Amino acid sequence: MMTEAALIPYAPFNQKQASYIARSKDAWLNVAEGGKRAGKNIINLIAYAMCLEVHPDKLHLVAGVSLAAAKMNAIDSNGFGLQHLFAGRCREGEYKNRDALYIQTKTGEKVVIIAGGGKANDAARIKGNSYGTVYITEVNECHQSFVQEVFDRTLASSFRQLFFDLNPKPPSHWFYRDILDYQDELLKLGENTGYNYEHFTVFDNLSIPNDRLKTTLSTYDKGSLWYQADILGKRTAATGRIYTGYTKPGVVVTRKDIKDFRYIEFSIGIDIGGTDATVATLTGFTPRYKDVILLDGYYHKQGKESGYTHDRYAKEVVNKIVEWSETYPAFLSCAHIFAESADKLFRQALANELRRRGIHIQVVPAYKKEGIVDRIRLTNVLINQGRYKVMAHLKHWIEAIENATWDENERQKGEWVRTDDGSYPVDCLDSSEYAVQPFKKRLEV
Structure with missing residues (x-):
């Protein structure tokens, strides 16, 4: 039997x-x-x-x-x-x-x-x-x-x-x-x-019939991080995420996608990471401040045992600024720099290097008065409105948006704090926010 x-x-x-x-x-x-x-x-x-x-x-x-x-x-x-x-x-x-x-x-x-x-x-x-x-x-x-x-x-x-x-x-x-x-x-x-x-x-998993699998997967948004993590098994955050409206097709663009775009203003946000990453993000604004596009960036993560001096970082960032001025003809006439407000020595080093090379762009302390949550909200709104774009080659920046999460321990205390434990390049978010936040009123969000 x-x-x-x-x-x-x-x-x-x-x-x-x-x-x-x-x-x-x-x-x-x-x-x-x-x-x-x-x-x-x-x-x-x-x-x-x-x-x-x-x-x-x-x-x-x-x-x-x-x-x-x-x-x-x-x-x-x-x-x-x-x-x-x-x-x-x-x-x-x-x-x-x-x-x-x-x-x-x-x-x-x-x-x-x-x-x-x-x-x-x-x-x-x-x-x-x-x-x-x-x-x-x-x-x-x-x-x-x-x-x-x-x-x-x-x-x-x-x-x-x-x-x-x-x-x-x-x-x-x-x-x-x-x-x-x-x-x-x-x-x-x-x-x-x-x-x-x-x-x-x-x-x-061959124990799931193909027809049943196809029917089940049709209920998922293939562009969502939920699908990327749970179904495709990719290494990305799918729970506790901050930028819940993010989808790769909706945010990530190539030069072909934006070849006809024109920019009325450029902004550079710089975050000095100390023993972590130092990041500069070039952001472009299209006419009537319709779209925000992260066009290019500088990223360097130094170790705990050794690091660059302020002068070294200033030279490397200015090298990128020269490169950007050659890529975008109108850049020097409408560019702004917003650098980490807590690091006066770096801002001075950057201003000195710009002056030495004959580049007349003022270095302004990053605006932080309304706090990080307001900066996060601005990015979220722009993403949800389909107005926030990131160039596909900016891998660290894309990784940061995809994996940014709320700190669960702080959330249980009633505080909204972004996780900052080294699990993703959060410095890219700070840098890009410094570039965008000063234009909040013009963006009309």
Whole structure:
């Protein structure tokens, strides 16, 4: 008699999924990233179970942002978790007062400790042990100190293997910055043969029939960041976003798109970043102040150990100003410069450099009287009215608009504060706002 489970129609792996699982056998770092309902978790669990089956070490770790999340996404996983993959030869229990799954494998009994990693002090709960392998589901939702402790706790493994699955975050999120970006760079140089990365989307999930998928996806705005993040699995912010009216087709333009545009005024906003980025944004205003266009920019991010002097920055910014004056014939007769109000020394250095080169543009302190929220509101209104454009080559500026979010902790206190944690180039927003804000009344918003 056939069991109910035997009647369930299981979808086969596609080539990408099968290749990822095969590579995991020899890889030390396995990362499945991508959109929602892409099958990342199940694919990774199957790969992880295969490695557990033959691993020589006894103690292992499975984690999530919380203990409950770890159990739901890795131990159960809607019938595809470890307790089902090892059905008939595993049992739940405790190991030194920690939740655990005991598994009988070809190489002996394995003890898989289950833990939550969303809080800073969660790292302390996995200390004292050395783990052979680790699986973390939704790894970039876990606390940075916990993930770093996981790397350290597997250093003595007989065969170190880490498995992570994650939905995308903004591209400058610490997990990319501190872990994946470095591995990607080594991979490009051909120096890392133990890094197994794959990007999955719902289109890889063969358990969803094509007609149903097509019908479901027709309900999404293909140009929205929501679609970019959740469906295409791109690294962008989709929750808590500030510029909710932004769409790439509606804002990002090429020279071909604006070849017939004329400009009645130019404005340069400059933000001095100290140990962060220094940014200058060239903005053009079309007749009757109909459209605002971010035409070009200067971006330099210096390190904490070394940086440019005010004189060096002044020279580089003026180099760009000379370039812009050659590109736009009317530039010098109708250009304004609004520089960081808190840095008087830079403004003086810039004024001196302009004077030395015979360029007569006054350097004015950036206008901040009405506050950052008013500047944000102005940009939002212009975007929503279809009057705010950004040239396609300004990658940092586009990244900043796409990923700008409200600080959730401050929002819960009743304050509207833009997130400024290094997860995206927020200095580009400050710089462009300095260029636009002085013209608020003329823009009639």
